[in-house]
Amino acid sequence: MKAIRVHQFGDPQVLQLVDAPDPRPGSHQALIRVRCAGVNPVETYIRSGKYGRLPPLPYTPGSDAAGEIEVVGPDVHRWKPGDRVYTSGSLTGVYAEKTLCRCNQIHPLPDAVTFEQGAAVGVPYATAWRALFQRGRAAPGESVLVHGASGGVGIAAVQIARAHGLRVIGTAGTEAGRRLVAEQGAHHVLDHRQPDYPAALLDLTGNHGVHLVLEMLANVNLGRDLSLLARHGRIVIIGSRGPIEINPRDAMSRDADILGMMLFNAPEAELEMVHAALVAGLERGFLQPVVGRRLPVANAAEAHRLILEPGALGKIVLQT
Ligand code: NAP
Numbered sequence: 001m002k003a004i005r006v007h008q009f010g011d012p013q014v015l016q017l018v019d020a021p022d023p024r025p026g027s028h029q030a031l032i033r034v035r036c037a038g039v040n041p042v043e044t045y046i047r048s049g050k051y052g053r054l055p056p057l058p059y060t061p062g063s064d065a066a067g068e069i070e071v072v073g074p075d076v077h078r079w080k081p082g083d084r085v086y087t088s089g090s091l092t093g094v095y096a097e098k099t100l101c102r103c104n105q106i107h108p109l110p111d112a113v114t115f116e117q118g119a120a121v122g123v124p125y126a127t128a129w130r131a132l133f134q135r136g137r138a139a140p141g142e143s144v145l146v147h148g149a150s151g152g153v154g155i156a157a158v159q160i161a162r163a164h165g166l167r168v169i170g171t172a173g174t175e176a177g178r179r180l181v182a183e184q185g186a187h188h189v190l191d192h193r194q195p196d197y198p199a200a201l202l203d204l205t206g207n208h209g210v211h212l213v214l215e216m217l218a219n220v221n222l223g224r225d226l227s228l229l230a231r232h233g234r235i236v237i238i239g240s241r242g243p244i245e246i247n248p249r250d251a252m253s254r255d256a257d258i259l260g261m262m263l264f265n266a267p268e269a270e271l272e273m274v275h276a277a278l279v280a281g282l283e284r285g286f287l288q289p290v291v292g293r294r295l296p297v298a299n300a301a302e303a304h305r306l307i308l309e310p311g312a313l314g315k316i317v318l319q320t
Helices: 041-048 122-135 152-163 175-183 197-204 218-227 248-252 268-284 297-306
Strands: 002-006 015-019 029-038 065-072 084-087 098-102 106-108 143-147 167-172 188-191 210-215 229-237 257-260 291-296 315-319
Touching: 002 297, 015 297, 029 122, 041 297, 065 098, 106 268, 122 152, 122 210, 122 229, 122 268, 143 152, 143 218, 152 167, 152 175, 152 210, 152 268, 152 315, 167 175, 167 197, 175 188, 188 197, 210 218, 218 229, 218 248, 291 297, 297 315
Parallel strands: 143 167, 143 210, 167 188, 210 229, 229 257, 291 315
Antiparallel strands: 002 015, 029 065, 029 098, 029 315, 065 084, 084 106
16 A cells, blocks of 8 residues: 655655555454545644654554544454545554555444545544533523634534634634634634734623633733633633743632643543434534635645645545
């Protein structure tokens, strides 16, 4: 099979397309023919070698794919060859024509959901769900600021929050991004590059502030987020690319909670609940992943450059 391999950490060009042997499934494992692979920002941090958890070299990046089961290993009863699936993790990496997964990393992909949409589900939708409900304790009728709503996690959060009765305010840095966020269900959309967006947000909430913030760039926004929060509000830190100074009094005066989250830390039982909910949403059609850009897997290096540029429009996927 063709696969991307990283032999040394570094710039995007270390993502090389090579011929590799097909992996063979062991007990409770299946081999999946990957049709599309999702690209997540964390894969760029890992590739550069500047991340807390690094795989042994060489490795094939990626955890989110969609495709069909090709071969099942011993003791696999739930899946058979030909089943359409999406993945939330992989033993051998998904930037490849085939990937080996444990059965608990495989989920059914409803017929109405395309492979490229399926590749957009794993990390972004699970992160959005966990941030909203398992960490952020979102409740119908509350307001949520999806701060950075135009990317993979943001679009997922907007769709999920809207379907669960929250009042959704999303932000994006481009006109096209803001249009997309509105189309995906946000009640209001603001421009996080405009200095007056905090005032507009307070205005939208009658000066009470929002109940929940899902924050994609905490090193830029966390201090200001605290001043935009309602009493007993919560901020879930999903993304951050550096340190920031905050005024703790802004948290004290609101009885506010600042909650970190890392999807890798989620207990297995809670992830099972998340994927049960995501599959239901995909089946019933209230979750419809948005793919903004698609590239051949050979162009993985370009995808790694693109995902760190401003102007997100949903998900970037690789076709295999
Ligand atoms: P993405 O598709 O690249 O989207 C990035 C988002 O950040 C875009 O909506 C972008 O908006 C927005 N953004 C840019 N500047 C911003 C600003 N000043 N304020 C608010 N938002 C801003 O990435 P993603 O997959 O959605 O992931 C988002 C972040 O969460 C990344 O840092 C990623 O590493 C992290 N993440 C963490 C976890 C976890 O488990 N904690 C899981 C998944 C992702 P414009 O491009 O429109 O400006």
